[in-house]
Amino acid sequence: EVQLLESGGGLVQPGGSLRLSCAASEFTFSTYAMNWVRQAPGKGLEWVSGISDGGDSTYYADSVKGRFTISRDNSKNTLYLQMISLRAEDTAVYYCAKERAAGVVDTFDIWGQGTMVTVSS
Amino acid sequence: DIQMTQSPSSLSASVGDRVTITCRASQSISRYLNWYQQKPGKAPKLLIYAASSLQSGVPSRFSGSGSGTDFTLTINSLQPEDFATYYCQQSYRTPPVTFGPGTKVDIK
Numbered sequence: 066e067v068q069l070l071e072s073g074g075g076l077v078q079p080g081g082s083l084r085l086s087c088a089a090s091e092f093t094f095s096t097y098a099m100n101w102v103r104q105a106p107g108k109g110l111e112w113v114s115g116i117s118d119g120g121d122s123t124y125y126a127d128s129v130k131g132r133f134t135i136s137r138d139n140s141k142n143t144l145y146l147q148m149i150s151l152r153a154e155d156t157a158v159y160y161c162a163k164e165r166a167a168g169v170v171d172t173f174d175i176w177g178q179g180t181m182v183t184v185s186s
Numbered sequence: 187d188i189q190m191t192q193s194p195s196s197l198s199a200s201v202g203d204r205v206t207i208t209c210r211a212s213q214s215i216s217r218y219l220n221w222y223q224q225k226p227g228k229a230p231k232l233l234i235y236a237a238s239s240l241q242s243g244v245p246s247r248f249s250g251s252g253s254g255t256d257f258t259l260t261i262n263s264l265q266p267e268d269f270a271t272y273y274c275q276q277s278y279r280t281p282p283v284t285f286g287p288g289t290k291v292d293i294k
Contacts, residue, residue: 102230110222110230110285111274124281160229165241170280172220174241175228 067091067175069161079158081151081184087161087177088143088165095119095139101146102181103157113159115170118121119169124170129155158182188212188276190286205261207289209274210254214254218278221250221259224288225270233272234259260293269293 073085089101100115114135115124116141134147144161158181164172189212199205209219217237220228232241234250237257247262261268274286 082242105248108277109288112281112283112285115281126282165235167234167248168277171277172232172275173222173230174232174235176231178229 069163069175069177069182071159071161071177074159074182075185076185077151078186079152079184082147082149083151083182084148085146085152085159085161085180085182087144087146089142089144091161091179092163092175093136094142098164098171099137099144100162100164100170100173101135101163102160102173103155103182104160105157108157111157112170116144117169122169148182149181153184156184158180164184188215188279188284189280190274190284192272192274192275192286192289194289195287196290196292198292199264200294201264201266203264205264205268205271205291207259208229208275209252209257209259209286211255211257211276211278215266215276215278217253218276219250219257220253220275220277221248222273222275222285223270224273230273264291 114179114180116135125129132150136145158179160179161177165172165174221234221239224230238250271288271290
């Protein structure tokens, strides 16, 4: 079964850093672009960042640009999100999501179960 | 960025009902419109892509229509497992993709 499994969430103080991971299985990870989407408690979905299949192109929402860095290791079938200078408004469940087809930042057909990030003192 | 709106924000329906949810884009997005279902505590699930294409494994009671700025998700004969929140998402001009605010479907 195609699966994405996030990890790395937790409680962090404002201004702190955190790195999320997303382990992929049962599909050819290196041939699909990947994304991070977040959902603040009780709120809707917000796309955060995307990366091309080879990792050479990256994209960010304005709200995280300059603070978050997306990357991937295709040899390990793993997606990452490095987050620095965290703010209270970054508190959310973070999902990794696979592109359905050849697009980048397009349509997300497989989602992980999510990992919670809480930014609070 | 393209803004997405949905109506209604919530609705109550009974098992067996036909339910229609509307999504509107702030500018024409052709047919670059996707629909997701999310149940409490769970990840979103892709239902419909490219306005009307049914994602593999999704029951045929779900259907999508529309183009340009106005789109509709229809659930024929609502089932107990369909009570959830539904989001539309545009993929016409990205990044960023943008999602609608969601429509919560609950039991009457």
